[in-house]
């Protein structure tokens with residue numbers, strides 16, 4: 001028979017591990033479902049069992065409480081993005097527009113014609129309509145879509161590199177790392193391709209490409225330098241010249257555009273990103289780009305270009321593993337449709353035609369479009385609304401960014417609400433805002449908490465004000481005006 005364990009016996013820590021039931025009782029309501037709480041408690045106690053001396057019961061419970069709180073906060077939920085970074089990868093990149101949301105709801109809640117031809121009642125092709133829309137948007141013969149741009153790249157590399165032809169020619173100036181540790185050379189390796197680097201970091205000539213072409217060459221790859229720029233003694237052949245070389249050598253020329261602008265970004269006062277249609281018109285055979293960067297749709301990887309290559313990619317068995325879910329297809333279709341249907345303005349001017357009124361339908365474009373005057377008016381209204389709190393609030397100038405590894409040079413002139421809390425350190429106040437419901441994500445600069453309004457939709461101003469009030473209540477409940485006290 002086992003002896004009853006004694007409390008807190010340092011020389012035999014195993015005995016001091018508390019029982020699951022006792023910990024559960026001490027925890028009370030953790031705001032999570034019981035099976036999840038039990039699993040976390042078991043895991044944490046097992047960890048204690050392995051790791052040396054066991055602290056006192058209260059400390060064990062406190063550690064578990066913290067683990068549960070971290071877990072509870074990791075559940076996916078909306079946040080208010082007041083960072084000024086429009087396509088914020090850590091905050092879910094592009095928020096979707098109303099038509100995309102409507103599509104998600106309708107397609108998600110019902111059966112759909114995903115793979116049925118409604119005319120014949122026979123099995124039909126998946127994604128035919130969204131593929132047509134994307135082809136039109138990209139000025140391409142054909143287009144298709146997979147889960148993300150990285151997947152699109154891997155699919156294309158796997159398809160074109162087979163057997164003896166395994167080499168992919170890429171300029172050393174384009175061996176880039178995109179966010180999240182996504183490195184082009186690693187992607188090539190994953191795809192079974194062999195990297196054939198040409199040129200130097202800053203200079204690659206057409207002859208460098210031509211000299212590298214041999215029996216093993218599978219394709220020529222271009223990777224758009226989306227998240228950094230090079231200036232100075234920098235040169236590379238024009239796309240047209242490279243396309244001509246590829247055509248003569250009967251090799252595919254593929255470009256990873258990454259950011260996926262389908263309209264002229266210069267209309268937003270930032271650098272001009274190459275659009276899919278421009279690049280294809282220059283002779284590139286296939287392009288790929290993300291659906292949730294500048295396009296402003298759901299996470300997806302669009303592939304557009306020559307019809308026979310797009311068809312061949314779709315026949316790859318691997319395509320099946322990368323195909324998009326009906327929700328993504330629905331949201332992407334609605335997003336692409338908004339672009340295609342928008343009336344075009346600016347034709348005949350020095351700028352190419354740009355769709356008008358898209359800001360209301362594609363939130364990413366709406367944020368790029370917002371004028372400083374409109375942001376300032378909102379900031380001033382918020383400042384007035386929040387006066388009387390134990391905070392010094394000023395309206396400041398911000399520098400928004402496009403983000404998502406796009407347009408690294410673009411600084412979007414913006415307007416911030418700058419908060420100097422009187423009773424707590426700015427870092428703590430920033431954390432309080434993050435702990436709110438919804439969490440409000442700002443940043444610190446110059447010893448103040450700054451909230452950039454460019455990435456906050458006007459419809460969220462009320463929520464933002466309330467989030468600030470709640471955060472203030474947490475730090476100084478006695479200093480809030482009686483009129484603003486919650487009922």
Ligand SMILES: *Cc1c(COP(=O)(O)O)cnc(C)c1O
Nearest residue numbers: 148149150226257258259290405
């Ligand atoms: C962002 C980016 C990718 C990755 O796109 P995902 O859709 O996130 O997979 C690939 N290439 C370039 C050049 C990019 O900028």
